[in-house]
Amino acid sequence: MRRRTFAVGAAALAAAPMLRAQALPNGPVKIVVGFAPGGGTDILARVIGQKLGEMWKTTILVENRAGATGVIAADYVAHQPPDGNTLLMAHINSHAIAPALFPKMNYDANRDFTPLVLVGVTPNLLIGNEHQKSRTVAQLVAECKANPGKVSFGSAGTGSAQHLALEMFKLQAGVQALHVPYKGSGPMLTDLIGGQINYSFDTMTAATPHVQSGKAIAIAQTRQKRAKGHPNVPTMAESGFPGFEATTWYGLVGPKGMQPAMARRMNEDINKVLAMPDVIEKFDQYGAEDGGGSAEKFAQFIRDEGIKWAKVVKDANVRMDA
Numbered sequence: 001m002r003r004r005t006f007a008v009g010a011a012a013l014a015a016a017p018m019l020r021a022q023a024l025p026n027g028p029v030k031i032v033v034g035f036a037p038g039g040g041t042d043i044l045a046r047v048i049g050q051k052l053g054e055m056w057k058t059t060i061l062v063e064n065r066a067g068a069t070g071v072i073a074a075d076y077v078a079h080q081p082p083d084g085n086t087l088l089m090a091h092i093n094s095h096a097i098a099p100a101l102f103p104k105m106n107y108d109a110n111r112d113f114t115p116l117v118l119v120g121v122t123p124n125l126l127i128g129n130e131h132q133k134s135r136t137v138a139q140l141v142a143e144c145k146a147n148p149g150k151v152s153f154g155s156a157g158t159g160s161a162q163h164l165a166l167e168m169f170k171l172q173a174g175v176q177a178l179h180v181p182y183k184g185s186g187p188m189l190t191d192l193i194g195g196q197i198n199y200s201f202d203t204m205t206a207a208t209p210h211v212q213s214g215k216a217i218a219i220a221q222t223r224q225k226r227a228k229g230h231p232n233v234p235t236m237a238e239s240g241f242p243g244f245e246a247t248t249w250y251g252l253v254g255p256k257g258m259q260p261a262m263a264r265r266m267n268e269d270i271n272k273v274l275a276m277p278d279v280i281e282k283f284d285q286y287g288a289e290d291g292g293g294s295a296e297k298f299a300q301f302i303r304d305e306g307i308k309w310a311k312v313v314k315d316a317n318v319r320m321d322a
Contacts, residue, residue, distance in 0.1 A: 023259075023261045023262050023264075023265040024056055024058075024084070024262065024265060024266075025058075025083055025084035025085045025262070026083070026085070027058070027085060028058060028059040028060065028061060028085070029049075029052070029053075029056070029058060029059070029060045029061070029084065029085055029086075029087065030060075030061050030062075030063050030085060030086050030087070031045045031048070031049050031060060031061070031062050031063070031087050031088070031089055031252070032063050032065055032073045032076060032077050032086065032087065032088050032089065033045050033062055033063065033064050033065070033073060033089050034065060034066065034067070034068075034069070034070030034071070034072060034073030034074060034088075034089070034091060034093070034094055035064065035066050035070060035091075035156060035183070035184035035185065035186070036064055036066045036183055036184030036185075036186040036187055037064050037186055038184075038185065038186030038189070038206065039156065039184045039185030039186045039203070039205075039206045040122065040185055040202075040203035040204070040205030040206040040248065040250070040286065041070075041089050041091055041203075041205075041250055042062065042064060042184075042186070043205055043206065043286065044089070044119055044120065044205060044250055044283070044286070044288060045062050045089040045250075046062050047279060047282055047283075048119065048252070048270065048273055048279075049061070049062050051273040051276065051279065052269060052270070052273060055269055055272070055273070056269070066183045066184050067183060068098075068157070069093040069094070069097070069098060069156060069157040069158070069159050069160040070091045070093040070094035070098065071093075071094055071098045071102065071105065073088060073094065074088055074090065074094035074095070074098075074107060074109075074113075075105070075106050075107050077113075077253075077254070077255060078106070078107035078112040078113060078255060078256070079106075079107075079255070080255045081255065082114065082254060082255045082256060082257035082258040082259075083258075084254060084258060084259075084262050084266070086254070086255065087116070087252055087253065087254050088113070088252070088253050088254070089119070089250055089251075089252060090113070090115075090250070090251045090252065090253045090302075091161075091248070091249070091250055092161045092247070092248050092249050092250075092305060092309070093156075093157075093159070093160050093161055094109070095109040095113075095251075095253075095302050095305070095306070096109070096302065096305035096306045096308070096309045097159060097160070097161060097164065097309045097313065098159065099306055099310070100306070100309055100310035100313040100314070101159045101313060101318065101320055102320075109302060109306060110299075110302060110303055110306070111256065112255070112256050113253040113254065113255065113256055114253060114254040114255065114256055114257070114258040114263050114295075115251065115253050115295050115296075115298045115299040115302060116251070116252040116253055116254060116263060116266050116267050116270060116295055116298070117251060117252055117266075117267050117270045117271060117274075117291070117292060117293065117294075117295060117298055118249065118250075118251040118290075118291050118292065118293060118297070118298045118301055119249075119250040119251050119252060119270075119274070119288070119291045120249065120250055120274075120283055120288030120289060120290065120291035121223075121247050121248070121249040121288070121289060121290045121291070122203055122204045122205050122227070122247060122248050122249070122250075122286065122287040122288045122289070123204050123221040123222045123223040123227055123235075123247055123248075123287055124161065124162060124165050124201040124202060124203055124204065124221070124222040124246055124247070124248060125201070125202060125203075125204045125207040125208070125211065125218050125219075125220075125221055125222075125230070125233070125287075126140075126169075126199065126200075126201050126218070126219040126220040126221070126222070126236070127192070127199065127200055127202060127207050127210075127211065127216045127217060127218055127219065128140075128192075128198060128199045128216070128217050128219060129192050129193055129194075129195055129198070129215070129216060129217070130214060130215055130216065130217055131195060132198055132199065132217065134199075134219065135217060135219060136219060136239065137219060137220050137234075137236065137239035137240060137241070138239070138240060140199070140219060141173045141175060144173065144175035144176065144177050145175055148175070148176040149176040149177065149178055150178060151177050151178065151198055151199065152177070152178040152179075152180050152197040152198045152199070153166045153177050153178065153179055153180065153197070153198070153199050153200055153201065154180045154181075154182055154188040154189075154191060154192055154197040154199075154200040154202075155179065155180070155181050155182065155188065155200065155201070155202075156181075156182060156183075156184050156185050156188060156202075156203075157181045157182065157183060157184070158179070158181040158320055159318065159320055160181070161203075161246065161247070161248045162185075162200060162201045162202055162203070162248075163179060163181065163318075164246060164309070164312060164313070164316070164318065165201035165222055165246035166179060166201050167316045167318060168244065168246055168312070168316070169201070169236075169241075169244075171316060172241050172244060173241070180197050185202055185203055185206035185207075186206070188200060188202065189202065189206060189207070189210060189216070192216065193210060193215045193216060199219075201222065201246065203248045204221065204227060204229070204230065204248075204286055204287030204288075205248075205286035205287065205288055208229065208230075208285055208286050208287065211230075218230060218233045219233075220233065220234055220235060220236050220238075220239050221233050221234070221235055221236070221287070222235070222236050222244060222245060222246045222247065223235065223245055223247055224237055224245050227284075227287035227289065228284045228287075228289065229284045229285045229286060229287050230287060249301075249305070250288070250291075251291075251298055251301075251302075252266070252270060254266075263295060264295075267294065267295050270292075271292050271293070274291050274292045275292070
């Protein structure tokens with residue numbers, strides 16, 4: 001009897017690593033980003049990917065599939081096998097704004113993905129290049145009123161979170177401005193710093209390094225509270241626009257149909273990464289806060305954001321040719 005008990009116990013011990021491995025994908029993992037390299041989504045995906053690669057002892061690649069404000073990448077991942085080898089850095093654009101702008105998309109943001117975890121929520125930073133005269137929101141409003149339709153604002157694309165932040169500003173300030181869309185924050189910031197465009201409501205994640213270097217000037221931020229990484233930059237609410245809140249958020253999802261055990265394991269490990277002191281410090285610099293939690297919480301968050309931004313798109317009459 002003792003021999004049989006020992007044999008069963010030994011078999012269970014031998015099987016434990018195998019069961020553990022089965023909860024993770026076989027082979028390299030790809031995190032797909034719907035924007036060009038250098039933008040906020042790309043930066044956070046690479047931070048998470050490096051840590052998970054070390055934890056899972058596998059190669060994790062970040063693949064950029066820019067275009068249509070993240071819709072191309074989301075559509076691609078939605079139609080991949082649910083084996084965990086392909087994940088998406090989901091974004092407010094692909095999962096909350098685009099469904100309101102593209103009612104005939106090839107994916108459903110709520111039904112066609114396996115939510116894993118919310119990675120972080122960031123304010124947008126209202127920035128200008130170092131040659132711009134306006135250094136406060138009041139000065140910028142005056143500049144726009146003096147030059148209707150001529151002051152240019154770049155964004156990561158038509159219908160992006162940055163674009164909608166601009167539309168909210170135009171509505172509340174009663175001004176006209178020129179919207180210049182790009183395929184991601186990276187190329188937009190290059191032109192802003194180079195003087196081809198004047199301002200942007202860009203993600204804090206992407207804008208922060210340029211603000212720290214002095215090549216971009218932070219005028220305001222767009223959450224109700226100041227981000228830890230930019231304690232001296234006033235909010236839009238503090239600058240005369242009460243209630244103004246336009247954020248960008250990021251989260252990891254996989255295709256629908258992933259094994260529950262794998263989704264749980266990924267959620268647990270990503271939460272561990274988000275709790276690492278060096279990751280917290282990095283995210284604080286970029287204004288990415290309030291990440292982590294359960295997959296169920298993230299799923300509800302996606303649903304709530306979809307409802308919120310659908311109303312904004314309707315109220316602002318945002319069109320893809322705008």
